[in-house]
Structure formats: C-alpha cells, structure tokens
Amino acid sequence: MYNLKKEYALSERYMKQAGVYLAVPKWEYLGSNFYGNLGEVYKVQNKYKEAIENFQRGLVILKKYPDPDLEYKYYGSLAELSEATGDYANAYQYQTRYSSLRDSLLNSEKFKASAELDIKYQQAVKDKEISRLQAEQKIRQLESENKRQSSPVTCWKQNEKKMR
Numbered sequence: 001m002y003n004l005k006k007e008y009a010l011s012e013r014y015m016k017q018a019g020v021y022l023a024v025p026k027w028e029y030l031g032s033n034f035y036g037n038l039g040e041v042y043k044v045q046n047k048y049k050e051a052i053e054n055f056q057r058g059l060v061i062l063k064k065y066p067d068p069d070l071e072y073k074y075y076g077s078l079a080e081l082s083e084a085t086g087d088y089a090n091a092y093q094y095q096t097r098y099s100s101l102r103d104s105l106l107n108s109e110k111f112k113a114s115a116e117l118d119i120k121y122q123q124a125v126k127d128k129e130i131s132r133l134q135a136e137q138k139i140r141q142l143e144s145e146n147k148r149q150s151s152p153v154t155c156w157k158q159n160e161k162k163m164r
Contacts, residue, residue, distance in 0.1 A: 003041055011041050032061040032070060036077075043077060048085050052078060072101035 035058035042051035082091035
C-alpha cells in the first residue's frame with residue numbers, strides 16, 4: 001500500500017517486518033514476489049546495491065518455485081541496476097537473459113493464442129456442420145410428410161373423412 005502511495009521509506013520498513021514470515025515453510029514460495037517488491041522499493045530510492053541483492057534473493061527462490069514471467073522482469077531490473085552502477089558486464093548478462101526469457105514468453109503467448117484460434121475455428125466448423133445436418137434432416141422430414149400426405153392411400157383416407 002505504501003509503495004503505491006510512493007511512501008517508499010514506510011514501505012521498506014513494513015516489508016522488512018513482514019519478511020520474517022517467509023521463514024514459515026508454507027509461505028516460502030511467496031519469497032520471490034516479496035524480494036522483487038522489496039527490490040523495486042530500493043530501486044526507486046536509488047539504493048541500487050540493496051535492490052540488486054533482493055532481486056538476486058528472489059531469483060534463488062524462483063529456482064525452486066519457477067515463474068518465468070517474474071524471472072524475466074527480475075533480469076530486466078537487474079540489467080537496469082547493473083548499468084546504473086557501472087557494472088556493464090553483469091548488465092549485459094542480465095539483459096541477455098531478460099531478452100531470451102521475454103522472447104520465450106512472447107512465443108509461448110503467440111502459440112497459446114494460435115491454439116485458441118484454431119480451437120475456435122474447429123468449433124465453428126463443427127457448429128456449421130451440425131447446422132447443415134439439422135437443416136438436411138428437417139428437409140427430409142418435411143419431404144417425408146409431404147409424400148405421406150400426397151400418397152393415394154392418404155388422399156383416399158382424407159376424402160373418406162370428408163364424406164362422413
């Protein structure tokens with residue numbers, strides 16, 4: 001909340017207090033997100049060293065609980081921070097990983113979108129075929145009723161009913 005309000009000192013203070021809960025085994029998986037948020041707090045305060053340390057802690061947890069979307073964001077932030085501190089060798093390494101993960105995620109998203117479109121297309125083809133078959137069945141049914149009504153026996157029975 002304080003981070004959104006741009007009260008970064010308070011955000012940092014409360015996040016540090018909350019960090020002790022990451023030691024609880026069932027909450028360990030939240031650590032990667034926690035350290036990323038804390039890294040961002042440090043980043044906007046220009047506390048680059050602390051920001052880098054927290055992003056790196058988050059990456060360690062991401063090895064155990066993978067989240068490619070979060071990982072690629074961390075590498076992007078680490079590339080920016082390394083460049084800001086003049087560590088161009090690490091900036092290049094982080095930028096390379098960032099680009100690789102970003103491309104992988106984009107390709108994955110494009111594949112998913114393509115697969116969804118294919119499923120929608122296949123469903124539309126099936127729906128169209130079902131509609132065509134239903135229309136053919138209705139036509140056959142009407143033709144059958146028409147034949148039955150125009151047959152000599154049916155005409156004779158109808159005339160017989162009229163005469164009575």
